[in-house]
Amino acid sequence: MCTHCGKEPSVTARAADKIRAMGGPSIPVGICMRCALADPSLREEFIRFAKHRREEFVKRMRAAVARPLEIIDDFVARLRD
Numbered sequence: 001m002c003t004h005c006g007k008e009p010s011v012t013a014r015a016a017d018k019i020r021a022m023g024g025p026s027i028p029v030g031i032c033m034r035c036a037l038a039d040p041s042l043r044e045e046f047i048r049f050a051k052h053r054r055e056e057f058v059k060r061m062r063a064a065v066a067r068p069l070e071i072i073d074d075f076v077a078r079l080r081d
Contacts, residue, residue: 008032024049 002010009032016027025045027036036042064071 002032002035003030004035005032008034011036019049022049023052 002008010030011027011033013029016029020026025036025042027033027042031039037046
């Protein structure tokens, strides 16, 4: 449980490492995501991270619409591997 609020499950070390590896903020282990988002020192980092992830998603979707056959070929190749 979260050491801050005691209501929600805390972020695991593995989950915190995964978020950090994707370019996200360093979430202290032992607190929940709700408390992490409420922390003013982490809030700006979360906003920046979410904006970056959203921009990357839009780029991938635009590429998929512009080149659907390449996306299909990549998908089929992954299934074969």
